[in-house]
Amino acid sequence: MASYDVIVIGSGPGGYVCAIRCAQLGLKTACVEGRDTLGGTCLNIGCIPSKALLHASHMLHEAEHNFTSMGLMGKSPSVDWKKMLAYKDDVISQNTKGIEFLFKKNKIDWLKGWGSIPEPGKVKVGDDVHEAKNIVIATGSESSNLPGVTIDEQVVVTSTGALELPKIPKKLVVIGAGVIGLEMGSVYARLGSEVTVIEYLDQITPGMDAEVQKTFQRILKKQGLTFIMSAAVQGVEALKTKAKVSYKLRKDDSEHTMDADTVLVATGRRPYTDGLGLAELGLEVTDRGMVKTEDHWKTNIPGIYAIGDAIAGPMLAHKAEDEGMAVAETIAGQKGHVNYGVIPGVIYTHPEVASVGATEQDLKDQGRAYKTGKFSFMGNGRAKANFAGDGFVKILADAETDRILGAHLIGPMAGDLIHEICVAMEFGAAAEDLARTCHAHPTYSEAVREAALACGDGPIHS
Numbered sequence: 044m045a046s047y048d049v050i051v052i053g054s055g056p057g058g059y060v061c062a063i064r065c066a067q068l069g070l071k072t073a074c075v076e077g078r079d080t081l082g083g084t085c086l087n088i089g090c091i092p093s094k095a096l097l098h099a100s101h102m103l104h105e106a107e108h109n110f111t112s113m114g115l116m117g118k119s120p121s122v123d124w125k126k127m128l129a130y131k132d133d134v135i136s137q138n139t140k141g142i143e144f145l146f147k148k149n150k151i152d153w154l155k156g157w158g159s160i161p162e163p164g165k166v167k168v169g170d171d172v173h174e175a176k177n178i179v180i181a182t183g184s185e186s187s188n189l190p191g192v193t194i195d196e197q198v199v200v201t202s203t204g205a206l207e208l209p210k211i212p213k214k215l216v217v218i219g220a221g222v223i224g225l226e227m228g229s230v231y232a233r234l235g236s237e238v239t240v241i242e243y244l245d246q247i248t249p250g251m252d253a254e255v256q257k258t259f260q261r262i263l264k265k266q267g268l269t270f271i272m273s274a275a276v277q278g279v280e281a282l283k284t285k286a287k288v289s290y291k292l293r294k295d296d297s298e299h300t301m302d303a304d305t306v307l308v309a310t311g312r313r314p315y316t317d318g319l320g321l322a323e324l325g326l327e328v329t330d331r332g333m334v335k336t337e338d339h340w341k342t343n344i345p346g347i348y349a350i351g352d353a354i355a356g357p358m359l360a361h362k363a364e365d366e367g368m369a370v371a372e373t374i375a376g377q378k379g380h381v382n383y384g385v386i387p388g389v390i391y392t393h394p395e396v397a398s399v400g401a402t403e404q405d406l407k408d409q410g411r412a413y414k415t416g417k418f419s420f421m422g423n424g425r426a427k428a429n430f431a432g433d434g435f436v437k438i439l440a441d442a443e444t445d446r447i448l449g450a451h452l453i454g455p456m457a458g459d460l461i462h463e464i465c466v467a468m469e470f471g472a473a474a475e476d477l478a479r480t481c482h483a484h485p486t487y488s489e490a491v492r493e494a495a496l497a498c499g500d501g502p503i504h505s
Contacts, residue, residue, distance in 0.1 A: 044171070044172055044173060044174060045073070045152070045171075045173045045174070046071075046173070046174040046175070047071050047072060047073045047152075047173060047174065047175045047176070048065070048070035048071045048072065048175070048176050048177060048374075049061075049062070049065045049070050049071070049072045049073075049175060049176070049177045049178075049179060049371075049374060050072075050073045050074070050075060050154070050158075050166045050173060050175035050177075050178050050179070051065070051072070051073070051074045051075070051178075051179045051181055051367075052074075052075045052158040052160075052166065052178065052179065052180050052181060052182055052319070053074075053075065053076065053083060053180070053181035053182040053183055053351075053353075054074050054075075054076035054078075054081040054082060054083055054142070054153075054181075055082065055083020055084055055085055055086075055181060055183045055351065055352075055360070055363065056082075056083065056085050056086075056351070056360035056361070056363045056364045056367070057083075057181040057183070057350045057351030057352075057360075057363030057364060057366060057367040058074060058076075058083065058179070058181030058182075058183075058350075058351070058363075058367065059074065059081060059082065059083075059142050059145070059146075059367075060363075060364040060367040060368060061179055061181060061350065061366075061367030061368065061370055061371050062074040062146070062149075062151050062367075063145055063146075063149050063151065064367065064368045064371035064372065065371040065374065065375070066149035066150060066151050067149065067371075068371060068372065068374075068375040068377075069375070070371070070374065070375060072149075072151050072152070073151065073152040073153070073154050073173065073175075074146070074151055074152070074153055074154065075154045075156065075157075075158035075166060075168055076153060076154075076155065077155070077156055077157035077158075080135075080136075080139040080140075080143075081139050081142040081143055081146065081153070082135075082138060082139045082142050083183050084183050084184070084185075085360045086135060086138045086139050086142070087135060087139065088202065088203045088206060089202065089360075090360055091134060091135055091138050092131045092132075092134065092135055092206045093202070093206065093223075093226055093227065093230070093391070094391055095130060095131040095134040095135075096127070096131055096206070096230045097226060097229065097230055097391050097392070097393075099127050099130060099131075100229070100230045100231075100233035100234055101233065101393050103119070103120065103122065103233055103234070104233045104393070105430075106119045106120055107119045108430075109430045112430070122211070122234055122235075124210060124211055124234075128207060131206070154166075154168045154171075154173065155168070156168040156169040157318055158319070159318055159319050159320045160178060160319055160320055160321070160324055160326075160347070161320060161324075162324070163178075163324070163344050163345065163346055163347065164176070164178075164346060166178060175346075176346065177346050177347075177348065177374050178346060178347045178348070179347075179348045179349070179350060179367075179370055180316070180319065180334055180342075180347065180348065180349040180350070180353050181349075181350050181351050181353065181363070181367065182314075182315050182316055182319065182351075182352075182353050183314075183315055183351060183352045183353065183363075184312040184313055184314050184315050184352035184353070184358055185312060185313060185315040186201035186202060186203070186308065186309075186310075186311075186312055186313075187310055187311045187312055187313040188308065188310070189218065189276055189308060189310055191276075191277060191278035191279070192218075192276070192278060192279045192306075192308055193279070193281065194308060195281060198281045198282075198284070198285065198286050198304075198305060198306065199279050199281050199286055199305075199306045199308065200305060200306070200307055200308070201307070201308055201309075202223050202227060202307070202309065204307075205227045205305075205307050206227075208305060211231065211234045211235060211236060212231065212236050212303070212304035212305040213236065213237060213304050214236065214237045214239075214302065214303045214304050214305075215228065215231050215236045215237070215238045215239070215303060215304065215305050215306075215307060216238075216239050216240075216241065216286075216288050216301060216303040216305075216306045216307070217238060217239070217240045217241070217306075217307045217309055218241050218276050218279075218288075218306065218307065218308050218309060218310055219240075219241075219242065219243075219308070219309035219310040219311065220240050220242035220244075220247035220248065220270065220272075221247075221248060221249065221309060221310075221311065222248065222388075222390050223309040224240060224307065224309030225240070225247065225248070225263065225268075225390060225392055226390065226391055226392055227307055227309065228240055228263075228268055228307070229263070229266070229268070229392045229393070232266060232267045232268055233266075237267075237269075238267065238268045238269065239268075239269045239270075239271060239301065239303075240268055240269065240270050240271070241271045241274050241276055241288070241290055242270065242271070242272050242273075242274065243273070243274065243275055243276075243293075244272070244273065245272050245273045246260075246272070247259060247260050247263075247270070247272075248390065248396070250402075251388075251396070251398060251402070251451070252398060252402045252403065252404075252437065252451035253402075253403070253404065254403075254437065254451070255396060255398070255437075255451050255452075255453050258433075258434065258435070258453055259390075259392075259396055259453055262394065262433055262434075262453075263392070271290070271292075273292060273293040273294060274290045274291065274292050274293065274299075275290060275291050275293060276288065276289070276290045277289040277290055277291055277298070279306050279308075284304070285302055285303065285304055286302070286303050286304075286305070286306045287300055287301070287302055287303075288300065288301045288302075288303060288306060312352065312358050313331070313332055314331075314332045314333050314334070314352055314353045314354075315352070315353070316328070316332065316334065316353060321334070324344065325343075325344065326342050326343060326344050326347065327342065327343045329355070333353065333354050333355050334349035334353050334354050335354075336348070336349050336354050336355075339369075339370070339373045339379065340354070340366060340369070340370050340373070348370050348373075348374075350363055350366035350367055350370055351363030351366060351367070354366075356383065357386060357388065359386065359388065361386070361387075362381075362386050365381045365386070366381055369381050382469060384400060384468070385399060385400065385465050385468045385469050386399070387399040387458075387461045387462065387465055389457070389458035389461065391458060394420075394431065394433050394434045394453055394454045394455055394457065395452075395453070395454070395455070395456065395457035395458045396452070396453045396457055397451075397452045397453075397457040397458050397460065397461035398449070398450065398451045398452070398461070399449060399450055399461055399464060399465050399468065400439070400447070400448055400449030400450060400468060401439060401448045401449035402439075402449060402451065403415070403439065405449070406439060406448065406449075411441070411448075412441070412442035412443065413439050413440060413441060413442050413448060414439075414440050414441075414442050414498055415437060415438070415439055415497075415498070416437070416438040416440065416474060416494045416495055416496065416497030416498030416499075416502075417435055417436065417437045417438075417494055417497055418435060418436050418490050418491075418493035418494040418496075418497055418502050418504075418505060419432075419434070419435045419490075419505065420432050420433065420434045420435060420436075420454040420455065420487075420490055421433075422490075422493065422502070422504040422505045423485075423487060423489055423490045423493075423504075424484075424485040424489075425485040425486055425487055425489075426454065426455055426487060426490070428485070429455065431454065431455035431487075433453075433454065434452070434453035434454030434455070434457070435452070435453060435454065435490075435494075436450070436451075436452050436454065436460070436490045436491050436493070436494035437450065437451045437452070437494060438450045438464070438474055438477075438491075438494045438495055438497070438498055439451075440473065440474040440498045444473065445473035445474050445475055445498065445499075446471060446472070446473055447464065447467055447468050447472055447473065447474055447477070450464040450494075452491075454487070454490065455487050456487050460487060460488055460490070460491055463477070463488065463491055464477070464491065474495045474498035474499065475495070475498070475499060476495075477491065477492060477495035478492060478495040478496045478498070478499060480492065493505065
């Protein structure tokens with residue numbers, strides 16, 4: 044029986060980062076992982092492979108639509124789907140092997156197998172039971188399902204199956220207009236699929252800034268995606284090689300059907316804690332299956348912590364990473380901290396969408412006086428040169444103090460540009476602080492500065 048200061052269950056972004064930080068702080072650490080590779084959902088079947096396909100398909104889009112305008116003549120490339128998937132798999136391999144190297148470098152033991160907690164202070168992996176002064180549950184999440192829909196990962200798929208389809212579907216139906224559905228829908232639309240998105244609500248990307256939602260949907264429609272909004276999916280009938288999707292429009296209860304070669308169920312995710320033995324342990328969970336935590340990510344059982352998708356909050360890899368580092372520091376006797384008010388969210392379509400902090404609706408609900416600074420990428424020289432003028436930067440600031448309260452971007456490299464605003468918010472900056480900071484020309488980042496200027500006397504280039 045091995046004994047550790049910390050055993051982390053799960054090697055996703057939350058788990059592996061937590062393990063590395065524990066080791067850096069001098070704690071004897073092990074990490075439990077049942078997959079053949081480290082990295083969890085994100086690196087193996089989520090964030091990383093989807094970004095590889097988004098990048099490849101965007102390159103195809105550029106070749107088909109923009110190359111001739113720049114004097115790059117010739118036939119557009121054809122798609123070798125098997126080779127594209129091989130490229131995606133190679134990207135996964137590089138990343139997962141990188142974590143394996145980091146584990147060896149930091150002397151972290153990889154306990155291979157699926158873990159359970161038979162009693163406080165003990166973790167069972169296979170037939171072996173290990174002792175741990177502290178246990179961190181970082182088991183992540185899995186795709187949630189809809190009643191009347193059976194997933195076979197062949198015709199009716201989750202994001203996992205969508206990343207390794209045997210061929211590009213002629214007709215793809217996406218159930219759910221959230222981040223995963225729109226990213227994967229974009230990939231296949233660029234590759235030639237006829238993509239229809241069915242969404243229960245009357246807007247896409249629920250919870251995002253309303254103006255971003257409208258602009259985003261308009262751009263995606265222009266890119267060829269079709270949207271059926273306010274529609275409740277009643278069921279999916281999987282035939283031999285196709286599927287029939289039944290849905291009901293909420294406005295009049297009218298019933299409709301649609302055929303598809305592939306159906307992607309992208310209706311969100313739920314915590315994955317199966318097999319841990321939480322009920323037998325007496326560890327408290329919410330009615331939605333999330334592990335209940337108190338201050339410093341402690342559960343109701345001393346010595347057991349939980350982080351990431353297994354607990355409440357946005358299911359984001361970087362949120363899990365922050366919690367992983369903070370828990371490690373807490374266990375080591377330091378003051379671990381996560382600022383939940385400054386956690387960005389990004390959608391990696393083209394253009395990208397990014398947000399941080401409050402939306403206008405949030406501020407209205409709070410009765411808070413605010414001002415808005417907005418700048419269109421059409422006024423940005425670099426964006427125009429790169430065929431990337433769609434979208435805008437919007438900064439929300441306190442009406443009296445000018446302190447930045449939130450930001451919402453849709454446009455080129457939005458997922459990178461948002462972090463300048465995150466850093467500013469972390470330091471309690473005013474919009475004027477951003478406006479007075481010199482930004483290199485010509486860069487996309489100038490649009491952020493112009494939006495900050497718009498919170499004051501007004502932008503220069505608009």
